[in-house]
Amino acid sequence: MNFAFKGRNGRGELVEGIVDALNSDAVAAQLMAGGVVPVSIEATTEAVSVAGGSNWLEALLAKPITQEDALVLTRQLYTLQKAGVPILRALAGLEASTSHPGIIALLQDVRASLDQGRELGTAFARHPTVFSTFYVAMTRVGELTGKLTEVFQRLAEHLEFELDIRARIKQALRYPIMVIIAMAIALIVINIFVLPKFADVFAHFKSELPLMTRILLGFSRWTVKWWPMVVAVGIGLGLIWRNWIATPGGRYAWDRFKLRLPIAGDIVLKATLARFARSFALASSSGVPISQALTVVAQTVDNAYIGARIEQMRDGVERGESISRCATATGVFTPIVLQMIAVGEETGELDTLMTEIAQMYERETDFAIKGLSAAIEPILLTIIGGMVLVLALGVFLPLWNLGQAAMGR
Template sequence: MARFSYRGRNAQGQEVSGDMEAGSADLVASQLGSQQIIPLSITETETLGARSFKFDQLFAPRKVELDELIIFSRQMYSLTKAGVPIIRAMRGLQGSARSPLLADILGKVGDELESGMSLAGALQQHPKVFGAMFINMIHVGENTGRLDKAFLQLSDYLNMERETRKRIKQATRYPMLVMIAMAVALGVVNFLVIPSFSAVFAKLGADLPWPTLVLIATSNFFVNYWWAILVVLTMGAVTVWQYVQTDEGALKWDRIRLRLPLIGPIFERIALGRFARTFAMMVSAGVPMIQVLGIVSRTVGNRHIGAGIEQMRNGVERGESLLRTAANTQMFSPLVLQMLAVGEETGAIDDLFEEVADFYDQEVDYDLRRLADAIEPILIVALGVMVLILALGVFLPVWELGSVVRS
């Protein structure tokens, strides 16, 4: 990636200039063309990989938190509704932002607005902070004159996203703590307890039962080759992570996530609820159906479901009904398809999709409450099996040693 400085003319013939991050000058020209700007000159000003290191960068925030985006959207809604000019609102929020990273980005957005760029185009220069759905909603708000409504819908959407994340963390906190405790207990047993017992058993020369032999062999393997296990696990994690970063790997990983026991259906309902709510927001804002499906397919958070939504878009382009394309994906329940059919018949498809989103949110809330109840018996069984193995491996030879001593 590099930073380019450009100069050009917009659709009204006015000269505009600014900075943009991209992989090449051709990509800069392509992005300018999508914003109806004819480039006159594009000059590379900085290679981002060669920036000099500063000590304060080590502790600088890496990303803008979701809470900060919610506050930003709420503030922009209030300011735009009150008739405050966008540039003035952006400068004011830059000075009051709690996050230095967000303040820096808002300053750049203000500079791009002063150079003649639209708000959606200025936000598009920062894709790591403002996603495709955020930018497209702002674009729709600008074109329809309902920018305040767009910011209000975005704040509601982001707030729902935050609540969903909180519920997932709350439901998985207890199982994660139990799993960490089990891992620590296994480490203590393998590295400290069993080696001491094996030394005692070796001195007495008693015949050991097979559970004890298995435990001793496992402990010896961990003690002697822990470094090899650590290297293999690290290399495996890095390899998997690099593969997941590719398009093919991300698609397969998202497909696997949907098939995981217990939590797979929750991921699926979260993605479908996000699809329904975003679809309803953009349709009610007047965005064409094909464009809505194309945008939503990239914002649901799951590439496998996104591919299904892309199939829906292709079907609508061929002239098929939305109901038929949705049924062909086999992602939606009969109840949702029935509501979709009613929405197409009545023309109130945005209202019906809002109800679909509420339906999925209720299902997710119920599943998350049930998740802890479903995981708890599994954890109890796992703990029982671990205790049973340790008891058989440790106490059986103790009983054997007692008989040897008595004899």
């Protein structure tokens, strides 16, 4: 039920809005926790307003909550939980200390959900763009086992690893992408503005243009004439691609193909397996049953192919098979990792060894990313060489022949 309220904050200013709550008492408790003294609370049929009563334009232009924001919020929750601050009081303090409108609205919604009797994991699940399925599942595990402080710490480490991997990959790809974009722009400018001038000059001297120049000019005229169709076809193919990978079959095929890419595939595989190992270690050390932990982790590895292999492991475990045997059947783990899983299973220290496996894969991922630029350089030089060759044949050959054309030869 929605309630319209009016109240006064600590500075005596009038505050009003609409919140979703079970009853007026829950609304009053929520307002008091946020430092607002309620003046009137009435039931209403209006919808809950967006952050701060924003209109649709403000909501559209609102700053989104990034993964960096989620990491900072998780670390703050860990610190407050470690200090023994009650969760409602902690959320109210975080709400008062941030200036991010999106985070303020998120914290208000989470507090409202808790006031209505929902669990913290359920409140987080209302914001899937900020809190992943794994984040929500681990929060619920922390609530059930009483290890919420430890869970927040592990989740912060998990998010930090994810952000670090993405930042390193972006840094490694930044220079090659800039070079390719610059060369593509040079080709477009020469093709549209330079080569047509050569065509006019050669037409004046009644001399035939070189083959490569004629090809480039033909492509230029075709592009200028049909560019709306080119743009439309590009947009159409993009939409078809997006819809295809949104299907289970398309996502599975694309994720499997990514693992087979010459350079990036090895990095994607190691990063995904590092995420799996750390997530599984976190779930196992928190007291989650192995089959349930594998189910949760399979939904959070962000790769449908690897997720299917993990579900295959879960099915084998549920049939009574050993984890090491099920891991071997997946065909994605290296022999040393399979040996470590077997030792961990025998000694009962599986979560500890899975953490070591995660650290090993993280080191290998870090090493592979550091060598990414060196691995891309030969391919980049080949692409640049091809573009220079096209420019040389298309632009410099007419210059070489221009003197002969001027002499009428």
